[in-house]
Amino acid sequence: MGKPKYLIIKESLLESIEGQEANTPIQSEREISAHLNASRMTVRRAIEELVEEGILYRDKNKGTYVGDKKLHKKTPLLLLEEASKEDTTYNIIYFDVKTRDEEDIYEKLNMRFDDQYLRVVRLVSEKEIPTSVEEVYIARKNISDEDMRNLDTVLNLDHYIEQGILNQVFNPMIVPTQYANLLKMKINEPIIRVDSLISQKDGRPFVFVKSYYNPNKKKIEITL
Amino acid sequence: MGKPKYLIIKESLLESIEGQEANTPIQSEREISAHLNASRMTVRRAIEELVEEGILYRDKNKGTYVGDKKLHKKTPLLLLEEASKEDTTYNIIYFDVKTRDEEDIYEKLNMRFDDQYLRVVRLVSEKEIPTSVEEVYIARKNISDEDMRNLDTVLNLDHYIEQGILNQVFNPMIVPTQYANLLKMKINEPIIRVDSLISQKDGRPFVFVKSYYNPNKKKIEITL
DNA sequence: TAGTGGTCTAGACCACGCC
DNA sequence: GCGTGGTCTAGACCACTAG
Numbered sequence A, B: 001m002g003k004p005k006y007l008i009i010k011e012s013l014l015e016s017i018e019g020q021e022a023n024t025p026i027q028s029e030r031e032i033s034a035h036l037n038a039s040r041m042t043v044r045r046a047i048e049e050l051v052e053e054g055i056l057y058r059d060k061n062k063g064t065y066v067g068d069k070k071l072h073k074k075t076p077l078l079l080l081e082e083a084s085k086e087d088t089t090y091n092i093i094y095f096d097v098k099t100r101d102e103e104d105i106y107e108k109l110n111m112r113f114d115d116q117y118l119r120v121v122r123l124v125s126e127k128e129i130p131t132s133v134e135e136v137y138i139a140r141k142n143i144s145d146e147d148m149r150n151l152d153t154v155l156n157l158d159h160y161i162e163q164g165i166l167n168q169v170f171n172p173m174i175v176p177t178q179y180a181n182l183l184k185m186k187i188n189e190p191i192i193r194v195d196s197l198i199s200q201k202d203g204r205p206f207v208f209v210k211s212y213y214n215p216n217k218k219k220i221e222i223t224l
Numbered sequence C: 001t002a003g004t005g006g007t008c009t010a011g012a013c014c015a016c017g018c019c
Numbered sequence D: 001g002c003g004t005g006g007t008c009t010a011g012a013c014c015a016c017t018a019g
Helices: A005-017 A029-035 A041-052 A078-083 A105-110 A145-149 A152-156 A158-163 B005-017 B031-033 B040-053 B078-083 B104-109 B145-149 B151-155 B155-161
Strands: A058-059 A063-066 A088-099 A116-126 A127-140 A165-174 A190-199 A206-212 A220-223 B056-059 B062-066 B088-099 B116-126 B128-139 B167-176 B190-199 B205-212 B220-223
Touching: A005 A041, A029 A116, A041 A058, A105 A206, A105 B220, A116 A152, A145 A152, A190 B190, B005 B040, B031 B040, B040 B056, B104 B205, B116 B151, B145 B151, B155 B190, B155 B205
Parallel strands: none
Antiparallel strands: A058 A063, A088 A116, A116 A127, A127 A206, A165 A190, A165 B190, A165 B220, A190 A206, A190 B167, A220 B167, B056 B062, B088 B116, B116 B128, B128 B205, B167 B190, B190 B205
């Protein structure tokens, strides 16, 4: 297999620190390098990534240590997937192809006046508890006819996030009445709507999502 | 001066792409390496960081390009400083040293029953427009007697964030009546309270902040 | 003084895109 | 076949910490 060596070292390090207490020192870069028959630069790269993720941290001139699990890096939406995956189910409430309706969607998706777009509303549940309502918007021209017949692939947002750039805006509001029931909330309760725009690296927007989170069921949290 | 070469290269790259349109290709790593008399690995490191920040992006086997400014990486709180700095002013509303009061503070700051803590409430304004109210909590034992006489240094959170780890939780709520006036909001308006915990790399919590943002004056946004 | 992480070099080979 | 970014090597020197 062609897996890069630094990734193998990374896994090996992850294994070796598993169950270790926070602030336990790991071997020095030179020791690991000799032990795993790799150059020091390659070992450094593996450690570098684990430091980025908050799994290890370095103290200059002293050593490298196991990080506190509480402080592992997290980001929302991605966190949503990570926390659940298997436990998450989607129920489609509504789905249509529209033109010339919501103004803000045209701006976000950088569409022209008459462009069509797909709008899907779905209820997201984790362990059968409804946690949010998502309104997903995608420009029709970005979906192949094939994909239109199998929307599951189109609506799997993980894939886009991986290779794209995610921008999120957090808006406080009163839960929309039409969603209060779905989320099993009382009317007049405050919620956060997260507006997520996923773009390609060249800046072209791809998908826009408005997520209405039930704050009692889903903690919105980041660590970085 | 002892500034690392890769940082100098980074600055040089930033200069050379200034004003360039998105998706413009930059020189290849080998060209830059020859041009600046540096090894390719050093050039790569400089580019790597700019890619992390969203300022450049790479296309495998093709080249490296200028990124879209809209997609430069942003994170809240840090964003707050970045966007303003000079324009931001703080007015202290309240300040005291307390014991045995708010339960959640003890848990967050990992204090014992009788430990004292400092509580400061301040109004944050940008360009003289009030944008948020911050409640800042710090364990008394983490503040030297000297610092107690000059709270400005203690309350400059930038410094802690730089070397620490930031965890933020987003809570929707109705604006607390005592803050509605300060923020020039009507009562019953929904807001987001951001709970920020800044910890050392070894996991020891240092400062906890509850920020009440006026959503009409301050957009809470992340890009990553 | 010995050991650590931080920086840097001058090569090398690879897979892949484009012509 | 040429150029690109991605990976990797086997050294090197530095500043700093700790015994």
